[in-house]
Amino acid sequence: MNHNGLRIVDLLWHQATIQSDHIALNIDGQTRTYAQISARVQSLMGFLSARFDKGDRVGLWFHNCHSWVETFLALNALAMVSVPINTRLTGVELNVIFNAAQLKGLVTTDLYRGRHYGDEACTVLQTSGMRLQVLWADDALAPDRWNNKALNPNSAESALQTPSGVFCIQYTSGTTSIPKGVMLTNLAYVQTANYVARCQRLTPSSRFISAGPFFHCSGSMHALTVCLLAGCTLYSMSVWDPQRFLDDVHRYQCDVSHMVYFRDVLALGHPHAGQLLQSMQITHDLGTPDYLMRVVNELGIAGVSNIYGMTETSGQLTMWFPDDPLHLRVSGNGRVQAGNQVRIADPQTSIEVAHGETGEIQMRGSTISEGYFLNEQAQQQSRTPDGWFRSGDLGRMGEKGQLIYVARLKEIIRVGGENLAPAEVEQALRDICGTPTVCVLGIPDARLDEVVVAVVSQPTQQDWNNNVQQLRQRLADFKVPRAIYLTDQLPMTATNRVQRATLKAWIEKGRLQQVV
Numbered sequence: 001m002n003h004n005g006l007r008i009v010d011l012l013w014h015q016a017t018i019q020s021d022h023i024a025l026n027i028d029g030q031t032r033t034y035a036q037i038s039a040r041v042q043s044l045m046g047f048l049s050a051r052f053d054k055g056d057r058v059g060l061w062f063h064n065c066h067s068w069v070e071t072f073l074a075l076n077a078l079a080m081v082s083v084p085i086n087t088r089l090t091g092v093e094l095n096v097i098f099n100a101a102q103l104k105g106l107v108t109t110d111l112y113r114g115r116h117y118g119d120e121a122c123t124v125l126q127t128s129g130m131r132l133q134v135l136w137a138d139d140a141l142a143p144d145r146w147n148n149k150a151l152n153p154n155s156a157e158s159a160l161q162t163p164s165g166v167f168c169i170q171y172t173s174g175t176t177s178i179p180k181g182v183m184l185t186n187l188a189y190v191q192t193a194n195y196v197a198r199c200q201r202l203t204p205s206s207r208f209i210s211a212g213p214f215f216h217c218s219g220s221m222h223a224l225t226v227c228l229l230a231g232c233t234l235y236s237m238s239v240w241d242p243q244r245f246l247d248d249v250h251r252y253q254c255d256v257s258h259m260v261y262f263r264d265v266l267a268l269g270h271p272h273a274g275q276l277l278q279s280m281q282i283t284h285d286l287g288t289p290d291y292l293m294r295v296v297n298e299l300g301i302a303g304v305s306n307i308y309g310m311t312e313t314s315g316q317l318t319m320w321f322p323d324d325p326l327h328l329r330v331s332g333n334g335r336v337q338a339g340n341q342v343r344i345a346d347p348q349t350s351i352e353v354a355h356g357e358t359g360e361i362q363m364r365g366s367t368i369s370e371g372y373f374l375n376e377q378a379q380q381q382s383r384t385p386d387g388w389f390r391s392g393d394l395g396r397m398g399e400k401g402q403l404i405y406v407a408r409l410k411e412i413i414r415v416g417g418e419n420l421a422p423a424e425v426e427q428a429l430r431d432i433c434g435t436p437t438v439c440v441l442g443i444p445d446a447r448l449d450e451v452v453v454a455v456v457s458q459p460t461q462q463d464w465n466n467n468v469q470q471l472r473q474r475l476a477d478f479k480v481p482r483a484i485y486l487t488d489q490l491p492m493t494a495t496n497r498v499q500r501a502t503l504k505a506w507i508e509k510g511r512l513q514q515v516v
Contacts, residue, residue, distance in 0.1 A: 016035050019034060100374065103132060167189075184369060202226065205232070209234075210235070214236075281301070283305075305324070341363060422440035438455070441503060452478075
């Protein structure tokens with residue numbers, strides 16, 4: 001056991017001892033027990049220890065599968081450092097992270113969704129000139145039979161050391177900036193997992209389903225680590241599919257869910273969705289009260305709640321209990337977990353504002369990342385002079401001590417001296433246009449600083465004169481979009497956030513159809 005105490009892999013060892021034959025993981029219908037995962041992890045430890053040393057950084061660039069989980073846990077057991085990498089990234093973007101993290105190794109796959117990840121990685125990284133071991137993970141093969149290749153074997157290895165205590169470097173999927181490597185610890189992950197398991201009432205008999213990709217903190221902490229701690233079964237999928245989600249919940253009678261894109265489920269329009277989800281008791285999503293009440297009323301999941309967290313907080317910072325009043329659970333984002341503090345401060349001065357007023361959400365505590373790997377500038381920008389982490393989000397505190405998220409600071413639109421949060425306009429457009437997929441942006445304007453525009457996907461109501469008239473009846477004039485554009489699909493990050501910078505670029509280049 002390392003100096004930080006309990007490691008994530010220790011949760012696996014514990015469960016394999018007390019309930020060895022219990023199903024730990026079901027991915028696309030393929031299952032493994034705690035004992036089977038334990039045996040695979042031990043085999044992988046021998047395979048990896050022959051190639052890497054303690055503290056080495058090893059990238060994981062492949063999809064949700066058993067080998068991803070087992071590699072992650074084996075690296076944890078060997079005190080090596082996992083660097084999960086988004087499968088949506090191109091080879092060029094992979095190279096950016098490779099250089100930023102100075103990886104010693106990369107575990108990838110042969111083929112996923114039409115892309116040959118291993119070959120693509122070798123083609124791009126061979127030109128770096130740096131030594132690297134590439135391994136091809138395969139669920140069907142013993143680790144010692146995995147294909148592997150040494151790139152630039154005669155080159156010098158990076159001598160850079162990972163800071164003590166860091167077990168994972170998670171590169172954020174930013175919507176507007178170059179990803180930053182968030183340094184995470186076992187302590188922060190296990191503490192947060194304990195908080196989540198308690199809030200979601202998890203026990204070994206729970207059937208937990210998650211669409212979260214393992215390469216994201218939400219998948220590796222809230223899905224994987226939480227289920228290891230609770231000793232329950234995790235149902236996952238290699239590709240998000242709302243119909244597959246409905247079918248799996250019904251087939252396995254799943255009762256708790258996480259990182260499910262309920263907008264996709266609602267948009268599916270399945271006539272028996274509520275019946276297929278009858279076993280579902282506890283879930284969460286991000287959105288307005290009106291949207292979350294659709295999850296309650298149309299899908300029948302009364303235990304839905306809003307949450308708040310990010311990679312820098314090791315996942316969920318605030319949550320609700322399922323028996324908290326529904327109106328609180330859908331209007332606010334929960335209470336902060338023990339060991340952390342939240343304050344609402346003026347974003348310019350970092351002076352705390354009066355209770356109930358809106359300001360920047362700032363936090364400090366035991367699950368907050370200590371910083372960004374090899375990025376001192378980002379580290380300094382993310383901290384106030386008195387040591388609080390700056391979230392870049394606007395929020396306020398409610399009467400019951402709950403955090404209420406408002407919007408990203410960068411998303412606030414300033415129209416002629418008036419500030420507005422896009423969420424209010426987006427909800428109005430969803431209601432009027434009959435689509436769950438809307439994004440509201442601020443576009444530079446010489447006279448007003450910014451004006452509001454909207455991008456809508458697949459609206460059912462396309463009488464735009466009538467739509468705008470309804471908007472004017474519902475919203476102040478400065479909030480009504482000056483232009484509305486159509487797109488088949490919004491560009492999204494891995495965490496289901498709209499890539500606003502990409503949308504703005506599409507508008508500037510005239511790639512979208514303007515209907516207003």
